[in-house]
Amino acid sequence: MEKLIPGLEGVPIMESQVGFIDGQKGILEYRGIPIEVLAESSTYEEVAYLLLWGKLPNREEMAKFDHDLRTHRRVKYRIIDLMKCLPETGHPMDALQAAVAALGMFYPAKIDPAEIQPGTDVLARDKHYWSIIRLIAKLPTIVAAFERMRHGDEPVRPRDDLSHAANFLWMLTEQDPDPLDARILDVCLILHAEHTMNASTFSGLVVGSTLADPYTLVASAIGALTGPLHGGANEQALRMFREIGTVENVRPYIEAKLKAKARIMGVGHRVYKVKDPRAYVLQGLAEHLFRVKGEHPLYRVAQEVERVINEHVGAKGIASNVDFYSGVVYDQLGIPIDLFTPVFAIARVAGWLAHWVEQMKNNRLFRPDQIYTGQHNLPYVRMEQRT
Amino acid sequence: MEKLIPGLEGVPIMESQVGFIDGQKGILEYRGIPIEVLAESSTYEEVAYLLLWGKLPNREEMAKFDHDLRTHRRVKYRIIDLMKCLPETGHPMDALQAAVAALGMFYPAKIDPAEIQPGTDVLARDKHYWSIIRLIAKLPTIVAAFERMRHGDEPVRPRDDLSHAANFLWMLTEQDPDPLDARILDVCLILHAEHTMNASTFSGLVVGSTLADPYTLVASAIGALTGPLHGGANEQALRMFREIGTVENVRPYIEAKLKAKARIMGVGHRVYKVKDPRAYVLQGLAEHLFRVKGEHPLYRVAQEVERVINEHVGAKGIASNVDFYSGVVYDQLGIPIDLFTPVFAIARVAGWLAHWVEQMKNNRLFRPDQIYTGQHNLPYVRMEQRT
Numbered sequence: 151m152e153k154l155i156p157g158l159e160g161v162p163i164m165e166s167q168v169g170f171i172d173g174q175k176g177i178l179e180y181r182g183i184p185i186e187v188l189a190e191s192s193t194y195e196e197v198a199y200l201l202l203w204g205k206l207p208n209r210e211e212m213a214k215f216d217h218d219l220r221t222h223r224r225v226k227y228r229i230i231d232l233m234k235c236l237p238e239t240g241h242p243m244d245a246l247q248a249a250v251a252a253l254g255m256f257y258p259a260k261i262d263p264a265e266i267q268p269g270t271d272v273l274a275r276d277k278h279y280w281s282i283i284r285l286i287a288k289l290p291t292i293v294a295a296f297e298r299m300r301h302g303d304e305p306v307r308p309r310d311d312l313s314h315a316a317n318f319l320w321m322l323t324e325q326d327p328d329p330l331d332a333r334i335l336d337v338c339l340i341l342h343a344e345h346t347m348n349a350s351t352f353s354g355l356v357v358g359s360t361l362a363d364p365y366t367l368v369a370s371a372i373g374a375l376t377g378p379l380h381g382g383a384n385e386q387a388l389r390m391f392r393e394i395g396t397v398e399n400v401r402p403y404i405e406a407k408l409k410a411k412a413r414i415m416g417v418g419h420r421v422y423k424v425k426d427p428r429a430y431v432l433q434g435l436a437e438h439l440f441r442v443k444g445e446h447p448l449y450r451v452a453q454e455v456e457r458v459i460n461e462h463v464g465a466k467g468i469a470s471n472v473d474f475y476s477g478v479v480y481d482q483l484g485i486p487i488d489l490f491t492p493v494f495a496i497a498r499v500a501g502w503l504a505h506w507v508e509q510m511k512n513n514r515l516f517r518p519d520q521i522y523t524g525q526h527n528l529p530y531v532r533m534e535q536r537t
Numbered sequence: 538m539e540k541l542i543p544g545l546e547g548v549p550i551m552e553s554q555v556g557f558i559d560g561q562k563g564i565l566e567y568r569g570i571p572i573e574v575l576a577e578s579s580t581y582e583e584v585a586y587l588l589l590w591g592k593l594p595n596r597e598e599m600a601k602f603d604h605d606l607r608t609h610r611r612v613k614y615r616i617i618d619l620m621k622c623l624p625e626t627g628h629p630m631d632a633l634q635a636a637v638a639a640l641g642m643f644y645p646a647k648i649d650p651a652e653i654q655p656g657t658d659v660l661a662r663d664k665h666y667w668s669i670i671r672l673i674a675k676l677p678t679i680v681a682a683f684e685r686m687r688h689g690d691e692p693v694r695p696r697d698d699l700s701h702a703a704n705f706l707w708m709l710t711e712q713d714p715d716p717l718d719a720r721i722l723d724v725c726l727i728l729h730a731e732h733t734m735n736a737s738t739f740s741g742l743v744v745g746s747t748l749a750d751p752y753t754l755v756a757s758a759i760g761a762l763t764g765p766l767h768g769g770a771n772e773q774a775l776r777m778f779r780e781i782g783t784v785e786n787v788r789p790y791i792e793a794k795l796k797a798k799a800r801i802m803g804v805g806h807r808v809y810k811v812k813d814p815r816a817y818v819l820q821g822l823a824e825h826l827f828r829v830k831g832e833h834p835l836y837r838v839a840q841e842v843e844r845v846i847n848e849h850v851g852a853k854g855i856a857s858n859v860d861f862y863s864g865v866v867y868d869q870l871g872i873p874i875d876l877f878t879p880v881f882a883i884a885r886v887a888g889w890l891a892h893w894v895e896q897m898k899n900n901r902l903f904r905p906d907q908i909y910t911g912q913h914n915l916p917y918v919r920m921e922q923r924t
Contacts, residue, residue: 152547152548152549153549154549154550154551154552156901157746157901157902157903157904157905158545158548158550158903158904158905158906159904159905159906160539160905160906161539161545161548161905161906162539162540162541162905162906162907162908163541163545163905163906163907164541164907164908165541165907165908165909165910166907166908166909166910166911167909167910167911167912168911170909170911170913179913179914179915181911181912181915182911182912182913182914182915183915183916183917184914187916187917188917190917191917192917205923206917206918206920206923207923208920208923208924209920209921209923212920228622228623228624229622231622232619232622232623232635235615235616235618235619235622235639236615236619236639236642237615237642237643239642240641240642240643241642241647244638244639244641244642244752244753245639245642247638247753247756248619248635248636248638248639248642248756249635251631251634251635251638251756251760252622252623252631252632252635254627254631255623255624255626255627255628255631255632255635256624256627260628260765261764261765262765263765263766263800264799264800346906346907347904347905347906347907348904349743349744349746349747349902349903349904350747352743352903352904352905353740353743353744353757356736356739356740356743356761357736357740357757357760357761357764359544359736359764359766360736360737360761360762360763360764360765360766360767360768360769361764361765361766362760362761362763362764362767363763365631366631366634366760366763366764367760369634369635369638369756369757369760370740370744370756370757370758370760370761371757373638373744373749373753373754373756373757373760374743374744374747374749374757375747376747376749376750376753377648377744377746377747377748377749377753378647378648378649378650378747378748379650379746379747379748379902380747380902381747382747412651413650413651420902420904421904514543514544515544515736515766515767515807516544516545516736516739517544517545517546517734517735517736517739517807517808518544518545518546518547518548518549518550518734518739519545519546519547519548519549519550519734520549520550520551520552520553520733520734521549521551521552521553522552522553522554522557523552523553523554524553524554524555524557524568524569525554525568525569526557526566526569527566527569527571528566528568528569528570529570529574530570530574530575530577530578530579530593531593533593533595533596533599534596536592536593536594536595536596537595
């Protein structure tokens with residue numbers, strides 16, 4: 151019997167070429183291209199293509215992919231009606247999970263086991279190509295529709311003359327998005343699109359290994375992203391900055407947390423022992439945004455938190471991660487705090503699907519083992535004799 | 538770097554006391570009690586208690602648990618309305634995943650990371666106890682409601698004077714269930730309630746490790762169960778028997794499949810190298826049912842399939858599994874073929890939740906690794922220069 155490794159830390163579960171992390175050096179690459187370069191030069195749509203196909207698209211490939219995404223943004227009115235049955239007070243991530251699970255019922259995508267052979271490229275099959283297009287294209291529409299409806303407004307129809315990021319801001323506000331806001335959200339989507347074997351990608355792979363369809367596996371992965379130890383962290387980082395409130399309060403607050411060994415959200419990461427490369431990019435974006443539009447009232451609080459943490463535990467390799475700055479940036483863009491995790495999902499769906507495409511080339515059902523620590527061959531004691 | 542073990546076969550992911558399988562000897566135990574004994578003497582409700590609490594309930598404990606389940610069977614009309622938005626032609630498992638994801642929005646169950654400490658017993662906390670009750674109690678209501686509504690009928694209201702299994706048959710047909718049918722379904726639910734680290738339980742654990750709430754993790758686990766390599770197999774076994782049609786057709790059909798190395802559903806199992814102990818119980822149930830009500834027209838086909846397979850590959854440890862007979866039994870009970878997997882979910886939810894209860898006593902976020910086989914530090918080639 152193998153030894154138990156809690157959380158499977160360090161245990162490889164797949165051979166993969168989608169993303170790469172070097173947590174010691176602070177490197178993140180998508181298909182071999184460093185994240186900083188993509189954040190500087192690419193768009194979310196191009197990055198989604200890169201992750202799925204493993205190469206940057208040429209002009210014709212990009213034009214077709216972008217066109218297909220733009221023209222599949224609408225969701226059926228029955229999905230809108232379904233979301234109208236959901237309580238306004240519920241978390242938008244749960245609404246997203248429900249809507250995505252429902253989405254698959256409208257577009258037959260079930261997989262026959264005989265369809266998947268070694269080397270099968272699902273991208274080359276119409277049924278699966280269109281599932282991928284629909285999922286990437288419609289997730290922002292679903293999230294924005296729930297946000298509008300819970301405030302009593304009708305959903306805003308998507309526009310096909312806007313980029314993926316700009317259209318999302320349009321659907322949230324029904325206002326022409328500011329180009330800087332749209333570009334900053336675009337970069338945030340790039341930064342969150344893929345991150346190797348995190349819990350949501352992993353749950354997607356476990357579900358995918360049963361040959362469940364892509365809508366189902368994305369709905370399952372969304373479930374993992376709802377967890378406060380995974381996708382919920384940027385929401386909690388901003389809530390912490392709000393709770394601290396002022397620069398003066400930072401030191402006593404953080405020192406009390408460190409003393410109590412309490413978890414501090416947005417700080418530390420299982421794989422990064424230096425500052426998360428995405429956090430550098432986000433901090434740069436935040437500063438650019440603040441120079442143009444005025445500083446976010448909590449940015450100095452965030453910086454002071456980073457300083458105090460560095461002072462105390464920086465030497466232990468505990469540094470700011472992507473969630474540390476993304477909350478402040480989203481807040482500045484006017485995105486409501488409980489949509490931060492849905493925005494993460496809107497981005498990460500490209501990574502989940504890229505891993506699924508790779509998995510279908512060489513699938514093996516996940517069926518791990520356990521270490522049984524219980525008893526054996528116990529009798530069925532009659533009820534009268536039970537304690 | 539560790540070696541890659543595809544599907545994590547043999548790799549322990551948890552210490553557990555919920556279920557135990559010895560695939561060489563054909564043993565399955567729940568909390569140490571052999572499955573045959575439970576199938577003979579227990580009920581689904583009692584088995585659910587056993588799995589969750591780790592002991593058989595005394596009279597008071599059973600009375601309270603059973604009462605709580607019976608009085609939480611109804612679902613809110615908004616969940617019914619939500620399901621009315623779903624296409625009648627969609628798979629009931631997708632409807633179940635969507636409805637369970639939505640369910641969590643009506644009952645706040647979100648987890649604060651500070652709530653979960655080493656040793657935390659979620660069963661002792663009201664919020665989590667009631668989530669568990671609701672999930673077990675309402676899954677049959679959701680499945681039956683979708684079945685009724687897709688045929689244009691209003692859902693049948695659950696009755697609290699019937700057992701879990703009998704009430705499900707009532708809600709499907711609006712007829713007083715035959716006691717033998719109800720008992721046979723009860724035993725089928727017992728047999729499917731738990732099976733250690735299968736793909737759906739595993740995906741539930743991955744999602745649970747993020748501290749997602751139980752509705753969310755059950756919705757994710759339902760996703761894994763939709764896959765034809767996991768929960769979908771009994772449906773496919775019956776479809777195969779229908780396709781074969783007659784006893785005479787069995788030998789050529791099976792021999793052709795074996796020759797083509799095609800997958801035969803209901804036969805072979807990753808962990809059992811002898812006949813699945815649940816298959817013995819199910820075969821006994823099937824024969825009892827057929828003696829009373831007349832033989833299912835495909836039962837002889839099934840027996841002949843088993844004989845031919847045994848002849849060819851029995852020595853290799855490939856034998857009938859639980860899915861082989863359950864399809865014939867469900868068909869005889871009048872359960873539509875595409876509800877077989879939802880019935881599996883109705884049973885397995887107890888196992889998923891028992892593993893979650895155990896996990897919350899000692900949680901660790903799943904964050905495995907990968908073997909990266911791609912390139913590094915590639916340039917961002919300008920679009921004009923791409924091929």
